[in-house]
Amino acid sequence: MVITERQTTLNDVASRAGVSPATVSRVLNGNYPVATSTRDRVLEAVRHYDYVLNVHARALIHAQSGILGVILADVSDPFFSEVARGVQSVTAQTDLLAVICNTGSDPDQELKYLNLLRTHRADAVILVGAGSEHPRIQGELVRHAEGLARQGSLLVFCGRPLPGGTTAAGAVDVDNHGATELAMVHLARLGHRRILYLAGPPANTTTTARLAGALGAAKKRRIARRDVTVRAGDLSRRSGQELVEEALSEGLDFTAVLASNDLMAIGALVALRRAGIGVPDQVSVVGIDDIPIAADVTPALTTVRLPMEEMGAAAAKLAVQERMPGSRSAPPVQLIERESAAPARTD
Amino acid sequence: MVITERQTTLNDVASRAGVSPATVSRVLNGNYPVATSTRDRVLEAVRHYDYVLNVHARALIHAQSGILGVILADVSDPFFSEVARGVQSVTAQTDLLAVICNTGSDPDQELKYLNLLRTHRADAVILVGAGSEHPRIQGELVRHAEGLARQGSLLVFCGRPLPGGTTAAGAVDVDNHGATELAMVHLARLGHRRILYLAGPPANTTTTARLAGALGAAKKRRIARRDVTVRAGDLSRRSGQELVEEALSEGLDFTAVLASNDLMAIGALVALRRAGIGVPDQVSVVGIDDIPIAADVTPALTTVRLPMEEMGAAAAKLAVQERMPGSRSAPPVQLIERESAAPARTD
DNA sequence: CTGTTAGCGCCTTCAA
DNA sequence: TTGAAGGCGCTAACAG
Numbered sequence: 001m002v003i004t005e006r007q008t009t010l011n012d013v014a015s016r017a018g019v020s021p022a023t024v025s026r027v028l029n030g031n032y033p034v035a036t037s038t039r040d041r042v043l044e045a046v047r048h049y050d051y052v053l054n055v056h057a058r059a060l061i062h063a064q065s066g067i068l069g070v071i072l073a074d075v076s077d078p079f080f081s082e083v084a085r086g087v088q089s090v091t092a093q094t095d096l097l098a099v100i101c102n103t104g105s106d107p108d109q110e111l112k113y114l115n116l117l118r119t120h121r122a123d124a125v126i127l128v129g130a131g132s133e134h135p136r137i138q139g140e141l142v143r144h145a146e147g148l149a150r151q152g153s154l155l156v157f158c159g160r161p162l163p164g165g166t167t168a169a170g171a172v173d174v175d176n177h178g179a180t181e182l183a184m185v186h187l188a189r190l191g192h193r194r195i196l197y198l199a200g201p202p203a204n205t206t207t208t209a210r211l212a213g214a215l216g217a218a219k220k221r222r223i224a225r226r227d228v229t230v231r232a233g234d235l236s237r238r239s240g241q242e243l244v245e246e247a248l249s250e251g252l253d254f255t256a257v258l259a260s261n262d263l264m265a266i267g268a269l270v271a272l273r274r275a276g277i278g279v280p281d282q283v284s285v286v287g288i289d290d291i292p293i294a295a296d297v298t299p300a301l302t303t304v305r306l307p308m309e310e311m312g313a314a315a316a317k318l319a320v321q322e323r324m325p326g327s328r329s330a331p332p333v334q335l336i337e338r339e340s341a342a343p344a345r346t347d
Numbered sequence: 348m349v350i351t352e353r354q355t356t357l358n359d360v361a362s363r364a365g366v367s368p369a370t371v372s373r374v375l376n377g378n379y380p381v382a383t384s385t386r387d388r389v390l391e392a393v394r395h396y397d398y399v400l401n402v403h404a405r406a407l408i409h410a411q412s413g414i415l416g417v418i419l420a421d422v423s424d425p426f427f428s429e430v431a432r433g434v435q436s437v438t439a440q441t442d443l444l445a446v447i448c449n450t451g452s453d454p455d456q457e458l459k460y461l462n463l464l465r466t467h468r469a470d471a472v473i474l475v476g477a478g479s480e481h482p483r484i485q486g487e488l489v490r491h492a493e494g495l496a497r498q499g500s501l502l503v504f505c506g507r508p509l510p511g512g513t514t515a516a517g518a519v520d521v522d523n524h525g526a527t528e529l530a531m532v533h534l535a536r537l538g539h540r541r542i543l544y545l546a547g548p549p550a551n552t553t554t555t556a557r558l559a560g561a562l563g564a565a566k567k568r569r570i571a572r573r574d575v576t577v578r579a580g581d582l583s584r585r586s587g588q589e590l591v592e593e594a595l596s597e598g599l600d601f602t603a604v605l606a607s608n609d610l611m612a613i614g615a616l617v618a619l620r621r622a623g624i625g626v627p628d629q630v631s632v633v634g635i636d637d638i639p640i641a642a643d644v645t646p647a648l649t650t651v652r653l654p655m656e657e658m659g660a661a662a663a664k665l666a667v668q669e670r671m672p673g674s675r676s677a678p679p680v681q682l683i684e685r686e687s688a689a690p691a692r693t694d
Numbered sequence: 695c696t697g698t699t700a701g702c703g704c705c706t707t708c709a710a
Numbered sequence: 711t712t713g714a715a716g717g718c719g720c721t722a723a724c725a726g
Contacts (some may be wrong), residue, residue: 007410007498009719020697025721035695050494056406057719063354065403067446074638075435075447076428085423088449092456097463099414100422100447102435109439116444118399120413152353172373195382204706237643245666266643273645292423296584296613298620298645355704367713372705382711404703595715 008049016045028053058092059121061293063152068096068319069117069125073105077235078291079261079308081129083158086312096123096320105201105234107132114144114155124154125318128312130206131160146171154323158315159330160205172315173326179304179333180213183258183286186302186335188221191344192256192284195228198243198264200235207232210260210288229254233264240267248275255283256343262287262294262303269297269340280342290336299339307331355396363392375400400572415443415666416464416472417523420452424582425638426608430475430505433659443470443667452475452548452581454479461491461502471501471666475659477553478507483509492516501670506653506677507552519662523553523675526651526680527560530605530633533682537566538691539603539631542575545590545611547582554579557607557635576601580611587614593687595622602630602691609641609650611632616644616687627645627689637683646686654678 005020014021019038026032027042045051059196069214070087072080084100087313091098095156101115110127117125125148141163145155149168156170187195192333200207211230218228229252230299240259247254248271257272259265265287279285280301287294290305311330318328357375361368366385368649373379375387381389392398406412417434431447438445446464449546450456457474464472471494478484488510492502496515503517534542544561547554558577565575576599580586594601595618604619606612612634619626626632626646634641637652658677665675 009721010721012720015603021719022698022721023696026696029721033695038696050490052462052494054468055466056403056412056468057702058721059403060401060407060704060719063702066463074432075422076432078423078425081423081428084447085421088422092449092451095463097446097448097460097467099444100431101444102432104439105719113444115399116413116442120402120444143397145397237639239407265713266640268415270643292584293613293640293643296617296640296644304534357705358703368703368715369705370712373712376705380711385711396702401703404718407703407720408705410718661700 007054008051009054010047013042013045013051016048017041030218032135040217043073058063063121065124066096067120067122068098068119068316069112069113069122070098070100070128071103071113071125072100072128072129074102077102077263078293079289080128082308083312085273086309087126087316089266089309090313090316094320107134107137109135111140111144118144118151121151122148122153124156124323126156126158126315126319127160128158128315129303132202133203133205134210142166154319154325156315156319158311166326170318170322170325172311172318172330173327174306174311175332176209177213177216177307177335179288180210180258180260181217181332182335183288183304184217185221186337186341187256187258187284187286188217188223190284190341191346193223193227193344194254194256195223195229196244196247196252196254196257197230198240198257198259199230199232200230200260206338209239210319214258220326235261235263237263237267237270240264241271242267244268244271245275256341257283257285259285259287262289262291262301265303266293266297269301280340282345284341284344286341295338298305302338302341303336305334305336307333354401355398356401358577359396360389360392360398363395364388378662410468411470412468413462414467414469415445415663416448416460416469417445417587418448418450418457418460418464418472418477419475420445420477421449424610425640426636427475429638429655430659433656434473434663436656437660437663437667441667444526448617454481454484458484458487458491465498468498469495469500470606471503471670473503473666474507475505475662476507477547477551480552480555489513490580496672501511501666501672504664505658515672517665517669517672519658519665519677520619521653521658521677522680523556524560524563526635526653527557527605527607528564529680529682530565530635530651531561533569533684534603534605534631534633534688535570536565537631537688538693540570540574540691541571541601541603543591543599543601543604544577545587545593545604545615546577546579546605547607549579554607561605571607573684582608582610584610584614584617587611588618589614591615591618592622603688604630604632606634609638610635612648612650612687613640613644616646616648627687629692631688631691633688642685649685649688650683652681652683654680
């Protein structure tokens with residue numbers, strides 16, 4: 001039914017105001033002198049029609065759209081929503097529209113969004129968090145980085161390494177390796193020697209970096225490789241819980257759980273509580289990220305703070321201000337001692 | 348430095364393939380017969396240049412952009428991120444780009460985004476959660492709803508009432524009133540007679556509806572109006588904590604806290620724990636929303652489940668499928684009994 | 695200070 | 711099955 005009437009255009013406004021379309025354009029953009037009386041007539045006409053500019057027509061000329069793409073795994077994961085917030089804290093002061101795309105951790109979905117964003121002539125695109133290490137994916141990423149650069153846009157890798165061979169992209173580094181290292185050293189100092197490590201999904205840049213950090217630190221602190229058990233999950237709370245339940249039912253012997261993100265650490269807390277195992281008296285738990293709720297669970301989670309919001313803001317600044325390949329470092333990671341980790345029991 | 352080369356266009360592809368631009372357009376859109384051999388040459392040229400279509404040029408013709416706007420207060424609030432996830436679960440199966448805009452609960456920011464989205468010829472816009480009750484804002488909302496309708500687009504109110512006088516918008520209703528009612532009745536049944544109610548910001552549709560639900564239920568259960576103390580916060584965890592700390596320091600007498608959202612309820616839990624007050628033995632706490640972490644705090648939060656993800660999905664379906672005024676109801680709210688509420692102490 | 699003109703990249707008739 | 715031509719709404723020269 002809806003007979004869509006033609007939208008009101010600059011021309012409509014112009015004829016009502018009795019001026020040329022160019023003049024209307026000038027008052028709207030305001031970067032050109034226009035007589036006050038004419039401006040007033042134009043503005044009256046704009047209000048009369050409730051006229052709003054058509055970005056597409058303008059984008060056709062400038063080859064820019066005012067869109068900043070943000071590609072991440074899942075908005076409802078606090079890690080990502082904090083980063084997204086950081087991004088939006090900088091776009092809010094501009095006319096940029098931050099477009100948040102959820103991939104559900106699917107690399108192909110990521111590629112699809114990249115293409116879609118390219119199609120929209122996004123002024124820049126930020127890729128947040130872990131990425132696939134698969135060569136095909138990495139290759140496609142490089143292709144898109146170059147394509148975006150050719151469009152005068154920029155691809156920014158936020159919290160994941162630049163794929164080898166890209167010079168066309170920007171990056172905001174975060175010390176994933178150092179984060180787990182810090183956590184593992186902390187546990188070692190507390191006397192823990194048998195550790196359950198909850199890793200993320202395989203073939204994933206962050207999983208790899210965090211695992212390497214943990215294992216490297218364990219080695220340095222003389223914890224035998226066979227005493228750290230690595231189990232892979234999907235970074236969800238549920239997955240952390242299941243992993244620990246399995247370990248428990250297998251009778252695995254450990255005095256500490258090091259989860260590669262806070263969500264899994266919280267899952268671990270739940271599993272331990274249900275099994276009647278005291279935290280931190282019997283088992284210590286340490287997470288990574290320091291998402292807001294980490295402070296509110298019981299016992300409050302000891303974790304390593306990653307500067308999530310700052311990462312987002314830094315990536316956004318790189319994207320909107322510099323608009324050319326470069327890199328920034330996020331602030332250093334930091335151990336946050338709360339209640340879930342304590343000296344190992346000596347039984 | 349970056350000398351932005353002209354982007355590759357349909358014409359470039361056409362000349363490399365030795366065909367007319369019209370033909371390229373036809374193979375790209377695929378809704379028109381093209382000889383297989385020509386199609387192959389065209390596709391080769393597309394790949395050769397890594398050509399991607401320009402949405403703006405197309406939008407200029409179709410007056411549609413493939414953008415679905417989602418305006419909400421804060422992505423990092425679990426309530427909103429769950430709704431956003433629901434929206435994206437439906438857009439993921441389409442070529443629509445969901446654009447998430449954070450207003451920080453500022454109605455003027457909301458209006459600004461609405462305008463920006465209109466400028467982008469968004470196919471539809473979803474307004475999530477509470478809105479201002481201020482007449483000026485409501486009037487502007489109506490204006491935008493009509494403007495969007497005129498553009499062949501649609502404004503959908505998700506979880507907030509339609510402003511009076513709009514017929515140009517869609518709506519997904521959620522029973523805010525019923526939610527607090529349920530919670531209050533639950534507390535009354537448990538024998539609580541002196542209640543601290545943690546409300547949201549004033550002049551806000553959700554605050555009003557939830558408060559009315561709570562107060563109405565209290566009255567029905569014969570709880571005197573003076574026995575329910577209402578304090579207004581900003582829906583953050585911190586605010587819930589502060590409100591309870593204040594109440595405690597004033598020596599306010601209450602046996603239960605009813606928070607108008609889970610985040611504030613969690614803040615209340617923290618304040619109570621710090622004050623050495625046992626939950627639920629000495630004071631019961633009930634929240635509203637049932638955000639994912641509600642189950643993971645200690646004690647696990649008793650709350651009323653709002654179908655957040657379903658609301659988002661329903662709104663998105665309304666927006667993309669029907670594209671015309673109408674309304675859907677979200678599933679009913681539901682009391683989730685966990686550990687934070689128990690019979691009132693009888694001292 | 696203001697009007698005229700010529701496209702930006704694509705799609706859609708209309709012809710061939 | 712394909713090509714040619716016009717125009718979507720706006721802005722950036724270029725005149726005046």
